[in-house]
Amino acid sequence: EPEVTQTPSHQVTQMGQEVILRCVPISNHLYFYWYRQILGQKVEFLVSFYNNEISEKSEIFDDQFSVERPDGSNFTLKIRSTKLEDSAMYFCASSGPFRGANVLTFGAGSRLTVL
């Protein structure tokens, strides 16, 4: 069964550093998402991406965050200058190919620890 692949599985970084989390969505999916889960809290929506642009973002997704699909297969989340409160598990997901399918396939997650 096809899977969404995320790297790295765990990253430790210093506050203020830039971090890039990578995802390879399922190949025929068209909609891509990032969610995060701070320890002990809910899984929260960050951003959705379709047709090479952001289709929706949450209030969490401020100017420190950006997403990109640089080469047609990878889907990346960049945090420009990490803060302690960015420590969380970040999940990539994809869906499609039909709009409105709303059935997300999640990756295993990337745990980010900001020191």
Next chain:
Amino acid sequence: AQRVTQPEKLLSVFKGAPVELKCNYSYSGSPELFWYVQYSRQRLQLLLRHISRESIKGFTADLNKGETSFHLKKPFAQEEDSAMYYCASHQGGSEKLVFGKGTKLTVNP
């Protein structure tokens, strides 16, 4: 704003006992409701969605619009059902899934 409430953080039952994981949502329209499950050291995966009206691994969930609930039920729990269960809703016109906080189900032998 959408909100999904799972009132039980932890739920523990014995093998063979019935189990019900509660989920309530707040949305005035017609949301699409889902249950996702995360087994130990595995990824979050879809268990079932209300529009499919199917039973997966013996679990069913009925959307009750009057009570704004989407409780997950299984008549006879198995040890392999032990996992974290998340209820989620999707509102038309938005891309996002809104998740509840999750319920950790433990099925004891």
